[in-house]
Amino acid sequence: MLLNIKDLHVSIDGKEILKGLNLGVNNGEVHAIMGPNGTGKSTLASAITGREGYNIDSGEIIYKGQNINELSPDERANEGIFLSFQYPVEIPGVSITNFMRTALNARREYKGEEHISAGEFLKKMEEKKKLVDIQAKLTKRSVNEGFSGGEKKKNEIFQMAMLEPTLAILDETDSGLDIDALKVVANGINTLKSQDNAFVIITHYQRLLEYIVPDFVHVMYDGRIVKSGGKGLAFELEERGYDWIKEHA
Amino acid sequence: MKSTDNKKFPLEVSLIDRYKENPEDVFKTSHQKVKKSREKGFESFNNLGLPTTKKEQWRSTNLSKSYNTDFVIGDNKPDFDKEINEIFDCTIHGFSTDVYALLNGWYYSPDNEKLEVLDDGIIVGSIIKAQEEYPELFDEYYDETSQNNNHGLKAINSAIYTDGLFLYVPDNIESERTIQLVKMVNRESNIMVNTRNLIILGKNSKLSFLHCDDSINQHTGFLNTNTEIFIGENASLILYKLQNINNQTSLINSTTIKQKSDSNLNVILLSFNGGTLRNEFHIDLTGECANADISAMYLMDNEQHVDNQVKVMHSAPNCTSSELFKGVLDDEASAVFNGYIYVARDSQKTVAFQKNANILMTTDATIDTMPFLEIYADDVKCSHGATVGQIDNDALFYLMQRGIPEKDAKLLLIYAFIAEVTSKIDILPLRISIDDMVKKRLRGDLYICDKCVLHCSKPEKLVEFDLDMSKI
Numbered sequence: 264m265l266l267n268i269k270d271l272h273v274s275i276d277g278k279e280i281l282k283g284l285n286l287g288v289n290n291g292e293v294h295a296i297m298g299p300n301g302t303g304k305s306t307l308a309s310a311i312t313g314r315e316g317y318n319i320d321s322g323e324i325i326y327k328g329q330n331i332n333e334l335s336p337d338e339r340a341n342e343g344i345f346l347s348f349q350y351p352v353e354i355p356g357v358s359i360t361n362f363m364r365t366a367l368n369a370r371r372e373y374k375g376e377e378h379i380s381a382g383e384f385l386k387k388m389e390e391k392k393k394l395v396d397i398q399a400k401l402t403k404r405s406v407n408e409g410f411s412g413g414e415k416k417k418n419e420i421f422q423m424a425m426l427e428p429t430l431a432i433l434d435e436t437d438s439g440l441d442i443d444a445l446k447v448v449a450n451g452i453n454t455l456k457s458q459d460n461a462f463v464i465i466t467h468y469q470r471l472l473e474y475i476v477p478d479f480v481h482v483m484y485d486g487r488i489v490k491s492g493g494k495g496l497a498f499e500l501e502e503r504g505y506d507w508i509k510e511h512a
Numbered sequence: 513m514k515s516t517d518n519k520k521f522p523l524e525v526s527l528i529d530r531y532k533e534n535p536e537d538v539f540k541t542s543h544q545k546v547k548k549s550r551e552k553g554f555e556s557f558n559n560l561g562l563p564t565t566k567k568e569q570w571r572s573t574n575l576s577k578s579y580n581t582d583f584v585i586g587d588n589k590p591d592f593d594k595e596i597n598e599i600f601d602c603t604i605h606g607f608s609t610d611v612y613a614l615l616n617g618w619y620y621s622p623d624n625e626k627l628e629v630l631d632d633g634i635i636v637g638s639i640i641k642a643q644e645e646y647p648e649l650f651d652e653y654y655d656e657t658s659q660n661n662n663h664g665l666k667a668i669n670s671a672i673y674t675d676g677l678f679l680y681v682p683d684n685i686e687s688e689r690t691i692q693l694v695k696m697v698n699r700e701s702n703i704m705v706n707t708r709n710l711i712i713l714g715k716n717s718k719l720s721f722l723h724c725d726d727s728i729n730q731h732t733g734f735l736n737t738n739t740e741i742f743i744g745e746n747a748s749l750i751l752y753k754l755q756n757i758n759n760q761t762s763l764i765n766s767t768t769i770k771q772k773s774d775s776n777l778n779v780i781l782l783s784f785n786g787g788t789l790r791n792e793f794h795i796d797l798t799g800e801c802a803n804a805d806i807s808a809m810y811l812m813d814n815e816q817h818v819d820n821q822v823k824v825m826h827s828a829p830n831c832t833s834s835e836l837f838k839g840v841l842d843d844e845a846s847a848v849f850n851g852y853i854y855v856a857r858d859s860q861k862t863v864a865f866q867k868n869a870n871i872l873m874t875t876d877a878t879i880d881t882m883p884f885l886e887i888y889a890d891d892v893k894c895s896h897g898a899t900v901g902q903i904d905n906d907a908l909f910y911l912m913q914r915g916i917p918e919k920d921a922k923l924l925l926i927y928a929f930i931a932e933v934t935s936k937i938d939i940l941p942l943r944i945s946i947d948d949m950v951k952k953r954l955r956g957d958l959y960i961c962d963k964c965v966l967h968c969s970k971p972e973k974l975v976e977f978d979l980d981m982s983k984i
Contacts, residue, residue, distance in 0.1 A: 312913055315905070340915035352910040356928025356935075365924065366914040373915065405928075422914065 264325075265290050265461050266311075266430055271322035273303075273310045279320070280306040282486035288430070291458040295472055295497060296465045298483035299505040304465045305349060307483075308434045312346045313339050326430065341373035343429030347419040347436045349465075354406040359418065360388065362406050363425050370426070391424040395451045413444035420451040427455070432463045437471035449474030469501040482508050521579035523704070523734075524562050527668050530585045538586065538674060543643045549655045553670025560664035569663070572848040572880045573790055573819040578734050578762045583704040586674050587616040596620065599696060607941030609692035609722060612636060616697055617674040617705035627678070632687055634719075635680040639710055642678035649680060653712050657740050657768040659794050665764050669738045673708040676737075679721070683714035683744065690720040690939065697726070697733050697761070704734040715744035715772070720939070722752045725763055725786075733761035741769040745799065748776040752937070753791075755783045756949075759814060762788040773799025773828070780936055781808035782946060783818050784953050790819040797824070797831040804833045809933040811953050812845035812877075819848040826859040829889075834865040838933050840926050841870065841877035849881040851896065857888040866896040871903060871929060923954045 266288040273281035280303045288294055296304055309317045311324060313336040323330050331339055354362070368378045379387075388402065395417045407415050416436055423431055433452070437445055452462065452475055464475065472480075472494065480496040481488045482505075489508060490496065500508070520528075531554050534540060541547050562579055563570045596613045610630075613620040619638035627637030627645055635646065643650050661667040677693050697705060713719060725735065735757070743749050757763055763786055771777060783789050795804050810818045824833045837849050849868040870879045883896035903925055911921035927950060934950060937943040 314909055335918065336909060336912040337915050337917045337921075340913050346913050348910065348913075352904075352907045354907055354910070354925070354928060356931035357924060362911075362914070362924075365920070366911075366916055369915040369917060369920065426914065 264288070265327065266463075267323075267325040268311075269323045269325070271307075271310065271324065272320040273306055274318050274320055275306070275316055280486055281310065283322070284483075284487055286481065286488060288461045288463060290429075290461055292478045293456065293462045293464065293475060295477040295480045295494075296463060296483055296488075297467070297469075297480060297497065297500060298508070300467070302483045303486045304483055305434055306486075308346055308432045308463075308465060311339075311430075311432060312336055312344060337369065338373070340426075341370050345423050345426055345428030345431045347416070347423060347431065347433040349435040349438065351407045351410075351415040351419055353408045353410075355408050357406050358404065359402045359406050359421075363388070363422065366422075366426060387425065391421055394424050394454055395421045396447050397421050412439035413441065416440055416448055417444065417451075420448050424451060424455055427460075429460050430463070431455075431460065432465065434465045435467060436464070437466055437468065445471065446474060469497040472497045484508055521562055521576070523579045523581065523583060526583065526585055527557070527672065531668075531672050536588070539672060541643065543647065543650075545651050545654060546643055549660070550671050553661060553667045553672075556661035556667035557664050557671060560661075560667055563663045563665060567663070569821065569850070572846070573788065573817065575762060575788065578732075578788070581702055581732055581734070583702050583732075583734055584699070585704045586672065586706065587618070587699060587703060589618050589674075590615050590620065592620060592622045596694070599698070607690075607939060607945075609690045610636070611692045611694060612677060614675065614677065614693065614695045614707055616699055616703060617707050619675045619677070620696075630689075632685050632689075633682045634685065634687060634689075634691075635678070636691060637678055639676040639678040639708055642680075642710070646680075649712070650678075650710070653740065653742050654710055655740075656742075657770055657794070657796075659766075659768040660738060660740075665736050666738055666766055669706045669708060669736050669766075673706040673738070676708040676710070678709070679711045681713045681717040681719050681747075684716045685714070686716070686718040690722055692722040692724065694724045694726060695735070695737070697731075697735065697757075698729055699731065700729075702732040702734075704736065706736045707738075709737070709739040711739065711741045711749075713741075713743045713747040713749055713775075715746055717744065717747045719748075720750040720752070722754070722942075724754045725757055725765070730758050730760065733757070735761065735763045735765075737763075737765050739765075739767045741767065743769065743771045743775040743777060743802075745772045746774040747772075748778075750778045750938075751780070752942070753779065753781045754946075755781075755786055755789055757786040757789075759785070759787045759816065761786060762790075764790050764792075766792040766794075768794045768796075769804070770796050770798055771802040771804065773801055775799065775802045777802075777804040777806075778936070779804075779806040779808075780933070781806070781820075782934075783808070783810040783812070784949060785811075786816060786818070788817045788819075790821070792821045793823065795822075795824045795833070796827055797833065798827050800828045800830045802828065802831045804831075805836075805936075806834070807836045807933045807936050808838070809930045809950075810837075810839040810841075810847060811930070811950070812839065812847060813842035814845065815843070816845045817847070818845075819850075821848075821850045821852075823852040823854065824864065826853070826855040826862045826864060826889075826892075828856075829859050830861045831859065832863040835867065836933060837868045838930050839870050839879070840873065840930065841879060842873040844874070844876040846878040847880070849879070849898070850884070851882070852884045853886070853894060853896070855885075855887040855889050855892050855894065859889045860891040862889060862892040862894065864892070864894045868898040869929075870898075870900045871926065872900060873903070923951075926954055927951065
């Protein structure tokens with residue numbers, strides 16, 4: 264199993280947010296995590312990626328057979344965990360090109376490999392830019408600065424394509440996207456999908472799932488996964504709303 | 513008022529003795545104006561004494577350690593036995609400057625080259641020599657900014673400076689060259705150096721000037737420099753100031769600038785290293801439609817201290833000025849920013865901006881930021897802002913989530929923070945060199961070594977990609 268979360272309890276500032284969450288993800292799978300606001304979906308993403316301030320009180324996050332609770336965010340990233348941020352951060356003064364080259368080289372250093380050559384890097388950039396229909400001029404701009412909502416999310420997918428993660432977590436990547444941008448993002452994800460990697464898609468709506476077909480759908484409520492099923496569950500939720508889940512929980 | 517009650521600092525005593533002894537008659541001059549100004553300087557110093565923290569303008573900059581240090585004041589004129597580039601290597605890849613040097617307070621050149629007239633008519637050389645060779649031109653400008661005795665260190669500078677740079681760009685000369693002045697200190701003892709520079713740009717002229725302060729060894733130094741600059745009508749000066757001196761040395765750098773109408777001034781001040789750095793700018797916009805932009809970056813750590821005092825006088829209508837000071841303070845470093853904008857009563861349509869932004873890396877680092885606006889005109893647009901913050905944790909996590917280790921991620925964010933300043937360097941090879949220095953400084957790899965401040969003769973990274981730092 265690529266990711267195995269066992270009875271995970273996470274608190275922020277002493278307040279328990281995740282209350283015994285279990286989740287198993289295998290290579291080649293796409294999991295959708297749905298649920299109303301404030302049920303801990305983003306907390307789950309933060310806990311997996313090791314964000315400061317998200318305290319694991321008990322339980323385990325096993326990734327590639329290793330408990331990663333003690334790994335720093337960059338170590339987790341370099342082990343292949345990627346988070347597409349719900350709110351990508353603007354970083355004035357750092358161009359995407361420079362940022363990506365720094366990130367790729369950090370990974371290579373982590374693995375004890377040589378830095379990427381200029382030629383190889385540029386080739387890779389060109390290739391991946393096409394994937395998300397990102398414009399050339401965008402990569403010269405500072406990271407996310409002055410980007411529209413859609414551009415920011417496309418930029419996340421572009422970074423994902425560049426870094427080729429084993430486990431990609433997409434936190435509300437579909438929010439704020441118009442239908443065209445949504446298609447581009449979905450297309451990017453579908454192209455990157457393989458038997459070797461896995462996706463965890465956190466979403467509020469079923470909309471994105473019309474373009475990316477999940478193998479499993481989980482519904483979160485009050486810090487736990489309260490219902491799991493196949494892709495049909497997403498449609499059921501769409502029809503019946505989250506109140507139906509609350510009754511379940 | 514004496515600096516202390518009847519009790520003088522050892523340095524004060526030495527300075528007075530130095531002037532009175534006048535070894536080798538270095539202060540003796542037949543030049544009447546200089547003679548008078550030296551006497552006046554000495555008299556003022558006797559009244560003012562050395563500035564201490566009791567004075568408002570100095571309250572955050574304590575130089576008492578220097579005042580109690582035993583310095584050799586000035587030095588004998590060094591022989592020109594080595595070419596400048598043998599003392600330090602100053603190669604900036606793909607960029608050549610005309611290099612002139614001061615060594616231990618003296619203009620450093622062979623005796624017959626103390627003052628040169630370049631092929632475009634620019635006169636450059638020793639300020640002492642210029643007094644003799646061009647007395648009329650010299651007298652028209654020298655000591656005309658009336659700011660030369662407003663504190664003790666300036667006053668004593670007037671009295672006992674040894675030498676300095678004289679630079680004159682005639683009217684209508686739009687020079688593409690960059691004149692570089694390297695001030696080196698290299699002596700096997702603690703030394704105080706007083707130098708004086710005079711820079712004149714005639715009307716419609718243009719020049720880039722790169723002013724570097726370096727120490728070559730690790731001895732304690734006290735560098736006291738006063739520079740007067742005159743920018744004629746419709747003339748344009750880009751002034752780069754680089755400071756990279758050792759942690760034992762204090763640098764007092766006073767610059768007084770007078771600008772005529774339609775003139776333009778761009779200052780880019782880069783403080784990389786130094787025990788105590790104090791930069792005073794007094795900029796007087798005396799003619800209509802003059803513009804002054806002052807940008808500065810400071811990267812301080814350990815117990816280093818930087819004090820930037822900027823006064824912009826809007827003495828005429830329709831002038832614009834902007835100040836951008838950005839700094840990163842680590843360990844127990846401290847900084848002062850005192851930005852003073854004065855708008856005279858008839859200076860309508862003034863536009864003046866001021867911004868000071870700081871990142872404090874530790875809880876022991878301190879910044880004392882004091883914006884001050886004094887406005888007597890009613891149709892003006894002025895603003896000021898100061899920020900003090902830490903590294904943005906959201907941005908830090910974002911970078912780390914992409915695999916960049918915390919140390920590097922912080923470095924990248926700091927680098928990006930100050931890019932707003934360094935990106936203003938419009939000479940690309942110089943910007944690459946400076947970028948390089950910034951990276952080395954942030955990584956702790958920048959040493960005060962036996963070479964010039966721009967010693968990064970091999971840029972670690974050529975611009976393989978478009979590193980866009982213009983957006984901030």
